[in-house]
Amino acid sequence: MNKDGNTFDKGYRKSAKSVGNIMGNYHPHGDSSIYDAMVRLSQDWKMGQVLVEMHGNNGSMDGDPPAAMRYTEARLSEISAYLLQDIDKNTVPFAWNFDDTEKEPTVLPASFPNLLVNGSTGISAGYATDIPTHNLSEVIDATVYMIDHPNAGVDKLMAFLPGPDFPTGAIIQGKSEIKKAYETGKGKVVVRSQTKIEELKGGKKEIVVTEIPYELNKASLVKKIDDVRVNAKVAGIAEVRDESDRDGLRIAIELRKDADAELILNYLLKYTDLQVNYNFNMVAIDNATPRQVGILPILSSYISHKRDIIRSRSIFDRDKAEKRLHIVEGLIRVLSILDEVIALIRASDNKADARENLMASYNFSEPQAEAIVTLQLYRLTNTDVVTLQSEEAELKERITTLSAIINDEKTMFNVMKRELREVKKKFGQPRKSILVDEVVAVEVEAASLIVKEETIVSVTRSGYVKRTTPRSFSASKLDEIGKREDDRLIFHQPALTTQHLLMFTTFGNVIYRPIHELDDIKWKDIGTHSSSLVNNFSQEEEILFVQILDDFDGETRELIVATKFGLIKKVALADFKPWRTYRSKSAQYAKFKQADDRVVSVAFDKNADMMLVTHNGYALRFPSQDVPVVGAKAAGVKSINLKDDDFVVASYFADTDSFYILTQRGSLKRVNFTEIPAKNRAGRGLQILRDLKKAPHKVFASGTVKNVYGGDLFSETDQELQMLQVLSQTDKLFEINLPDLNLLDRTSNGSFIFDEAIEGGVKFANIK
Structure with missing residues (x-):
């Protein structure tokens, strides 16, 4: 160009x-x-x-x-x-x-260090x-200082050049990182948008962004901020507008009346490009080689380059001035012998002959002779003699000055500084970016970002979990929950989105989720399967116990965990505070000594007697205080002395007046806890079924029967129902109200609830 x-x-x-x-x-x-x-x-x-x-x-x-x-x-x-x-x-x-x-x-x-400026x-x-770009005035000040102090360190130069200056302004944080970058060529600073919170009518506020980080696409930034609003990642943003015009950049983030402006601003700084990291990687070509350089090599290389430029320019200008002086001297001399010269030229055959005659007769050099023969007649006036003499004086002075620049480095550096200051004076501008010494960390508490809403959390045995709005829940019946036909609802409870959910599985794993992270699904639709929540949820795994917590701080409760093959332990609920990889992996809460062992029950410790019932009809009662508190990955201690072919069917607290036994043949009985006296942990226990040689009864299910009778003051209509649902092998459903059963002795085999010959035995049992 x-x-x-x-x-x-x-x-x-x-x-x-x-x-x-x-x-x-x-x-x-x-x-x-x-x-x-x-x-x-x-x-x-x-x-x-x-x-x-x-x-x-x-x-x-x-x-x-x-x-x-x-x-x-x-x-x-x-x-x-x-x-x-x-x-x-x-x-x-x-x-x-x-x-x-x-x-x-x-x-x-380059009359200024463009590599740093632009x-x-x-x-x-x-x-x-x-x-990065820098302020022209600051770069020139640093260069001038380095000309006077060639051995200056980075600290001294940073007094003049404190850091980058982006054309888009914004706030640059991290003086120590700037210094590191200026020393080594590598470093990282934080660039934060210039923002302010303005008051609006009606008690509302808006966050106004007037400067954004360098090299940022404004439209993309506005879209990302609006995505935060659309996806409700932080509560309180009403509208996002780009109000930029010819007067400058302006992004307005209008907030709702009750919104926390500081919280929203911090969230946007942390999770959008309102604040970014800028990485210095100052690689430049130096002597035909790529090098990572700090500002000392950049400025010293520029000064060296500029010195060569001034020297080469001065030599060029001096040579040109000397040639002109030589010709001017010839012209001045010819004016003193003008008549003879004119006569000589008139006597010559042509221009070349005239030039040769001048050189031979008056000892003019060839350039002088050429200038004389091409001289225009009007130049022979008296005033032109004065002009030539003035030009001669100027040329001699100029040659002297240029020789001084060429031969004297101090003079040359003075010229360099003067020229740099001229550029600064003509084009210098105030700094646009604000420098802050320390990086201001943006802290956003996760809990403060959650919109506090009421919801209903439900979990099924097979591991389907969801949260449902109270409106959807109220519009449906409980048994209309969306689930597979072979699945059953084991937990549903009102909750807040600020609470936490723990789900304990039969494989000894615990799954954690903040409730706000659960998918919001209609009551009649099937939920999210646990295999989508964590990678290590097995196909045979089932949910056994579910708990909702406000938080883990100050949590002192303990869980008591019993397994199928006779292990038992207590574990602190506080041990399951959210772990780093909770979004992809469950944590362990029970360790098995046998690969095919499974957790039978999980419950909060009630400081009451524990009751274990086995498949072969043994029951052991012992104080829960006998069970030690161990870590989540520990196996625990022996709960009951099992025979080789036996296993634990049920584990529960003896905190009611009675318990029930259901056998695989469909026989049911209710027994008073006084029939099972407390013993030591790890014993064999007492038989609770009479042994039959032919078609013996085996325990299918067992559990407590609630204290539902309050004496004569309560009528039958006040008695609470506790329905046991039993599904036979022929898929026929039988419902028995457990408190209505008569108390039988420990060795009784109970009464049949259906004809075994017709129904074929128990397929499934559940407390309604």
């Missing part, structure tokens, strides 16, 4: 013309690559100092593309002239272009670079 005369002091020219010239004469890249680079040089939100001025649409911070190059016009900006200054004075090396028809500079003379971002073969 400079060679074409497409400079700031002339009119704009079609961008397509510049792109075509670049492609045809210098770089055979695609036209879009060249035009994109040219457009970037004109974008004041990407450049510290704009190097190209463009008429027309040159894109936007929203990532909008510029108009096609046939529509836009461009020219070099004024400061670009200072990058190209003296390029025609043999100051920089030139190299042939791709087809050896044109020469192009390998580097520009930064650089790029990826090359095996190399990437990220050099």
Whole structure:
């Protein structure tokens, strides 16, 4: 553009013309690559100092593309002239272009350190670079200081150049990281948007963003903030608007009346690009080699480069001045012998002959003789003699000055500093980015982000879990819950989205979820299966016990866990405080000594006697205080002395007046706990069924019967129902109210609830 005369002091020219010239004469890249680079040089939100001025649409911070190059016009900006200054004075090396028809500079003379002022971002073969933009005035001040103090350290330079200055402003945090980057070329700073909280009518507030981090797409940022609103990731955002106009950037985040503005702002800073990390990776080409450099090598290399430029320029200008002085001296001399010279020229045959005669007769040099014979007659006036003498004096003074610059380094550095200060005076601007020494950590408590709502949590035996709105729950019947036909509801309870859910499985695993993370599903629809919540939920695994907690802090309760093959332990509920990988893995709460062991029961310790009932009809009662508290991954202690073919069917507390026994043949009985006296843990226990040689009874299910009789004051209608549902092998359902059963002795086999010959035995039993 400079060679074409497409400079700031002339009119704009079609961008397509510049792109075509670049492609045809210098770089055979695609036209879009060249035009994109040219457009970037004109974008004041990407450049510290704009190097190209463009008429027309040159894109936007929203990532909008510029108009096609046939529509836009461009020219070099004024400061670009200072990058190209003296390029025609043999100051920089030139190299042939791709087809050896044109020469192009390998580097520009650069009257200011453009690498720091405008930064650089790029990826090359095996190399990437990220050099941030800096304030022109600060860079020049640091350069001037380094000229005077070549051995200055980073600390001293940072007094003049404290950190990057992005054209989009914002807040840069982390002085120590800036220093590290300036020393090594690598570092990381935090760039935070400039925000403020404004009051609106009606007690509402809005968060206003006026500056965003460098190189950020504003439209994408606004969309991400609006996604937070749509997905209700934080409560209280009413509307997100981009109110940017010609006066500047403005993003308005309007809040609801009761919203916590500071909390929402912190959330947006932490989880959107309102705050980002900027990574320094200052890789530059130094002596034809890519190097990671700090500001000391960058500035010292620039000073060295500028010294070579000034020296080469001064030699060029001195040579030119000396040639002109030589000719001026000849012209002054010829005026004193003008008549003889005119006579000699008139006597000559031609111009060449006249030149030779002048050289031979008056000892003029060839350049002087050439200047004399081409001299115009009007130059022979008296005033021109004075002009020539004045020019001679000026040339001698100029040559003396240039010689001083060439031969005296101190003079040369004074010239360098003066020129740098001229650039600062003409183009210097106040700093846009604010520097903060310390990185301000953004803390957002997870609990504060949750919208507190009432919900109903339900869990089925097979592991389907969901939360349901009270409205959906109220509009349905309990038995209308969405589930598989072979599944059953084992837990449903009102809860808040701020509470926590623990689900204990038969395989000794516990699944944790904050209730707000559960899928909100209608009561009549099937829930989310536990295999979708954690990766290690087995196909045969079932949910055994469910608990909802407000929080884990101050939780002192203990669970008592009994297994099928006679292990028992207590474990603290506080041990299941959310773990790091809870979203993908369940935690262990019971350890098995046999691979096919399973957890039979999980319950809160009631400090009452424990009752264990086995398949072969043994019952052992012992104090729960005999069970030790161990860790979640411990196996526990022996609960009951089992025979080889026996296993535990049920485990419960002896905290009521009676318990029931259901056998596999469909026989049912109710027994008073006084029939089973307390013994020591790990004993064999007492038989609770009479042994039959033919078709013996085996315990299918057992549990407590509630204390439902309150004496004469209670009528039969006040008695609580405790229904035992029994499904026979023929899928016929029988319901028995357990408190209605008569008390039988310990060795009784009970009474049949159906005809075994017809129904074939018990298939399933459940307390309704």
